Amino acid sequence: MSARDEPRPDREPTDASHPVARVRLEPMSEEDYAKSVKRSISRYAAELVQRGLSTKEGSLEVSRQDFERFLPQGLKTPGHHLCNLLEITRNVRVGETWYTVQGRGGKPHFWIDWIWIDAKHRRHGYASQTLRLLEERARQLGADRTGLSVWMDNPGAVALYSKLGYVATNMRMTKLLDRAVEGGPR
Ligand SMILES: CC(C)(COP(=O)(O)OP(=O)(O)OC[C@H]1O[C@@H](n2cnc3c(N)ncnc32)[C@H](O)[C@@H]1OP(=O)(O)O)[C@@H](O)C(=O)NCCC(=O)NCCS
Numbered sequence: 557m558s559a560r561d562e563p564r565p566d567r568e569p570t571d572a573s574h575p576v577a578r579v580r581l582e583p584m585s586e587e588d589y590a591k592s593v594k595r596s597i598s599r600y601a602a603e604l605v606q607r608g609l610s611t612k613e614g615s616l617e618v619s620r621q622d623f624e625r626f627l628p629q630g631l632k633t634p635g636h637h638l639c640n641l642l643e644i645t646r647n648v649r650v651g652e653t654w655y656t657v658q659g660r661g662g663k664p665h666f667w668i669d670w671i672w673i674d675a676k677h678r679r680h681g682y683a684s685q686t687l688r689l690l691e692e693r694a695r696q697l698g699a700d701r702t703g704l705s706v707w708m709d710n711p712g713a714v715a716l717y718s719k720l721g722y723v724a725t726n727m728r729m730t731k732l733l734d735r736a737v738e739g740g741p742r
Contacts (some may be wrong), residue, residue, distance in 0.1 A: 561723055579685045581639040589638055590632045590698060592652055596670075597623055607707070608732075626669075641673070641686055650677040657697060664695035668704040687720055 584592060600622065601615035610618045627633045635658045641651040649671035658665045668690055674681050685703075694702045704722065706713050 560728070569699040578644055579641045579682050580644055581686070581689060582625060582642050582654065584638045584640055584652070586631060587720060592638065593623060593627075593630075607709075611677065636646075636669075641682060642713040643682070648681045650674055650680075651686070653690070655690055655693075656671075657694075657699075664694070664697045666690075666702045668702055684720060687716075687728055 561599070567706060596677060597616065597619045601619035603609070603614045604610035604618060605612050627636060635656050636654065637653065638654045638655070640649050642648065643650050653668070653672070654670035655670055656665075656667040658667075668687070670688055671683055673686075691702050703725075704717065706717060708714065
């Protein structure tokens, strides 16, 4: 591969390239990041409990450990971008997003880790707009697709992604086990 063909995951395209943007992405400051991670750790802990993946007592610690693993250098973790979503005309924060750009196998790999729209701003099209902006960024970086992962028990998010053309490419399956039956293996 020539240097010209190398993916450029470090390049930051601008949002101005999108003709209908009503939101823009603003990289988080360290202060924003500290607040955002704090909120995310407690939300993620609650999700772990809700999905039966942790006890209530252990959930905060698991959540903290997972965030340290995902973002070992915080905001400076290479390839990871954490942004506030600002409504363009009023400059009001409506949510946040986190995406990752990595060069793998000679191709830029663009992954949307997280999108959150604050409750009072939902169903105004901000998530759809954000996803389109992210897709535009991915295109500008030379990626031919964007990916994300979603829990099937989040129908709003599943509906959003499906509406925008995302299709399932793999599936994690779970089986809830009955408690041990008498006479069964120990
Ligand atoms: C999921 C989420 C990001 C959607 O944000 P949003 O800005 O409200 O989404 P949009 O307004 O762009 O919605 C576009 C379409 O997605 C679908 N959709 C969005 N939220 C929905 C919901 N709660 N129930 C059903 N469909 C929904 C609808 O088809 C909607 O179009 P419509 O409003 O014309 O019916 C937002 O609800 C959120 O932040 N939830 C909590 C965090 C989360 O679950 N993030 C996703 C993790 S994978």
